[in-house]
Amino acid sequence: MDCSVTKSEMLNEMPNKDCICELAELLKTLGHSSRLMIVEALGKKSYCVCDLTAMIGADTSTVSKHLSLLKAAGIVRREKQGTHVYYSLTCPCVIDAVAQLKPLIKEKLQHYSHMIEVSNP
Amino acid sequence: MDCSVTKSEMLNEMPNKDCICELAELLKTLGHSSRLMIVEALGKKSYCVCDLTAMIGADTSTVSKHLSLLKAAGIVRREKQGTHVYYSLTCPCVIDAVAQLKPLIKEKLQHYSHMIEVSNP
DNA sequence: TCCTTTTTTGGTGATATTGCCAAATATCTA
DNA sequence: TAGATATTTGGCAATATCACCAAAAAAGGA
Numbered sequence: 001m002d003c004s005v006t007k008s009e010m011l012n013e014m015p016n017k018d019c020i021c022e023l024a025e026l027l028k029t030l031g032h033s034s035r036l037m038i039v040e041a042l043g044k045k046s047y048c049v050c051d052l053t054a055m056i057g058a059d060t061s062t063v064s065k066h067l068s069l070l071k072a073a074g075i076v077r078r079e080k081q082g083t084h085v086y087y088s089l090t091c092p093c094v095i096d097a098v099a100q101l102k103p104l105i106k107e108k109l110q111h112y113s114h115m116i117e118v119s120n121p
Numbered sequence: 122m123d124c125s126v127t128k129s130e131m132l133n134e135m136p137n138k139d140c141i142c143e144l145a146e147l148l149k150t151l152g153h154s155s156r157l158m159i160v161e162a163l164g165k166k167s168y169c170v171c172d173l174t175a176m177i178g179a180d181t182s183t184v185s186k187h188l189s190l191l192k193a194a195g196i197v198r199r200e201k202q203g204t205h206v207y208y209s210l211t212c213p214c215v216i217d218a219v220a221q222l223k224p225l226i227k228e229k230l231q232h233y234s235h236m237i238e239v240s241n242p
Numbered sequence: 243t244c245c246t247t248t249t250t251t252g253g254t255g256a257t258a259t260t261g262c263c264a265a266a267t268a269t270c271t272a
Numbered sequence: 273t274a275g276a277t278a279t280t281t282g283g284c285a286a287t288a289t290c291a292c293c294a295a296a297a298a299a300g301g302a
Contacts, residue, residue: 082299205269
């Protein structure tokens with residue numbers, strides 16, 4: 001191949017591969033509407049599984065599995081209280097990260113007439 | 122179910138569903154190591170397909186399809202120059218968003234280094 | 243202990259994603 | 273026009289993800 005960058009230049013541009021894989025895993029976990037809805041809710045306060053189940057409107061087992069994935073990714077933490085299990089965000093940075101993407105979806109959402117503001121700091 | 126939040130409280134907490142779905146789609150697209158590697162590279166400058174193919178070390182067709190997905194998601198733009206096709210970020214906010222997640226990764230990396238530390242002192 | 247409620251786990255079928263090959267398309271140059 | 277290079281597209285097999293159901297755990301109260 002006869003491309004526009006040299007090999008050493010590419011190596012300099014190449015970001016840390018482990019880091020990229022970890023970040024990609026994190027993004028993949030966030031990239032599901034139910035899980036993202038959970039994360040946005042937990043950004044306000046912690047909720048137990050049945051709260052989140054009611055919010056999402058899916059089977060309890062489905063929500064529980066989503067929460068397991070979020071926990072495995074290190075996005076949420078788990079805390080037992082009697083028969084209830086409460087989940088909360090481990091780091092508010094997740095909310096900030098998602099908020100940063102809002103400029104990109106602003107255009108797409110123009111189609112809908114009823115919409116919350118997407119670009120406020 | 123007898124949960125800890127009322128229905129109206131839940132509705133207030135519930136974020137805009139269209140918005141969540143769009144964001145989730147965006148995050149899913151970013152949640153693949155090859156695509157994230159492409160995005161990180163494009164954060165520095167634009168590259169043509171063969172550059173990115175060399176970076177990633179996959180088949181050209183594979184990289185081309187990843188770029189199509191990124192373009193469909195509105196993350197990158199396409200520009201033809203002769204036989205080459207150059208891609209660039211549509212919005213630097215993607216880089217910022219990913220950067221926001223690094224605190225979460227750091228914990229994992231520290232966890233790894235701790236384990237390494239323990240396993241070979 | 244038995245019963246109830248909450249949550250997790252195992253299993254399954256449907257669907258989606260991924261990466262490669264081969265072929266097609268596009269563009270430049272001789 | 274023919275050939276070379278760069279990119280995209282179609283197809284396919286392997287794998288992963290998803291949502292539900294049923295059943296198992298976990299914990300509290302009668």
